[in-house]
Amino acid sequence: MFKFLKKAEGPTISVVVPLYNHSRYIASALESVLEQTSPADEIILIDDGSTDNGFDIAQRVLAKTPRACTFRQENAGAHNTINRAIGISRSEYVAVLNSDDLFARRKLERCRELISQRGPADLIAGGVGIMDDDGRKQRGGVAVDWLARSRTFLDQFGLPQLSLINENYVATTSNMVFSRRLWDASGGFQPLRYCHDLDFLMFAFEFGSVILDLDEEHIMYRVHERNTIKEDLSRVRVEIAAVIAEALHQSGPRLLSPAFNERDVQAFAEVMKNKQLSDMLCFFQTVRPAFAARGEFYGYATSDTLSTAFRRIVSPG
Template sequence: MKNVVTIVLPAYNASEYLSETINSVLSQTFPDFELLVIDDGSTDNTTDIVRDFCQRDSRMRLISQKNQGVSVARNTGIKMAQGEFIAFIDSDDLWMPNKLAMHVQHLRANPNLGLSYARVEFMTFDGKPTGKYSNPRLVNISAKDLYEENAAVTPSNAVISRTALEQVGGFDGELSGAADAELFLRVKCHGWQVEGIDQVLVLYRTSLGGMSSQLYKMEEDWNLLSQKAQVYAPELIKHDYKQARAMLLRYLARRTLRLELSSELGIKFMNRALKSEWTLIFKEPRRTILTAVAVYGKFFISSMRGSNS
């Protein structure tokens, strides 16, 4: 193998933030990597940007294919990877300079570790910090933990053992937003350890706006993930489906607040969460009560304003 790490970057009409993303990769303190940019049928100047970088840094390669979706693009990169470990980054996210160094050290310290991730800092779509961070479980990760919540948040946060990927396969092309969560769950269900690093190593660009259809698509994707997991983790789905579904619906209710969607939509998701598993109030009181107060509070304030106008 020529490189320790292969980085797979899928790009589709990604010109707006692509240069910034690539620069964050090329600025890594750990230099022994190859960067494969998979152009998924872009019609803008994405390929021109990548070719310019390729001329300046021999660690980069451009692979072009017709548009087939992000999961297929990532799988193209996996097939062409030469590295011992495989990392992923989306075309609008950013890495901290020590990201690869930390993950390589983490993975090499434990041969049974299949997936390494870290904490994430959220930024606005125009790159401004939000002051909000992911706070996932980092050690003693079970399949139940990964089914209930995507600890890595984004594929840009994941570095996976090549051996693990060869055993479990790549991303499921039928999934879109939940493809990373399903792959991470599959890694764990095949006997690999999954652990996180207690440092912020990724800056994750959040959506510019939101539509209710996006949230319903996320729910649809999660339902398909559950169907996929039924094949290799039937006992997990049998025992944990209701609670995991409630946690997803609670998350979607919280997303209506972040995306400034209607208070009625937030109420619908929160009501369905409690209907799916009302004991979530006792199992996870802080998150559940805070989300409920925020969602119902917004609805109450909106109703009061409407009656006073």
């Protein structure tokens, strides 16, 4: 297919790029990979049935990169596209880059440094910068405030997995570098349109080793009107409830400190208050033991019939 470059110091890392209707952004996204101070060992891009010319742009940008390979497919959704790209890739670690985001220039170098310093990790996530549709870094606004709240909660309670449930401070799959071992063990990204990233993080904390490097910016997350998360808030909330129920089922007391003390009660109560999904969570936790695997559970929870009924419950207002 193509040859690896001379191996960079540290583990091999493949960058996988799911592309969907982002012709406006894909060139800058790919350039942020090509400009890495410690290069990716391979780049796998899959166009997920786009109707614009983003794939043609991607091919031009990567034309002189022997370690890059591009594919097209009919639309299958982000989780399927990422899984297919990872299946094609060959490195020890995988870094996902969504086609509207950017890597910081030292992202891969920093991840290799952390693995060298701290030993093999299953997942690394760093700090997140926010940019607008035109690529301008944002110092204020809804997304910046959201990230600030997420860090405040984490700093206050020091419970990284519970803090993710409260507000996903990792923000996106673009902020994850993870081992092939973890992806294999997880069964890949699960069939969730909006929360496959949060589910994967929950699995990583429960079954792997996680390094949080939040004081160093690893990515720029682009906020624009076509962000997938903005499509259907009621469906997003159903998926969030399902993922939280799965985390409670799998991790249970490990979401909290070993003391199970007053601060744990305070943190847990604040999460439940913030999410406002108690009815849904109680139902999902009641039925979760009936399913052998979390993929089956997610399929049930997000089915059209059940989702319609649940969306009436959880819709704001």
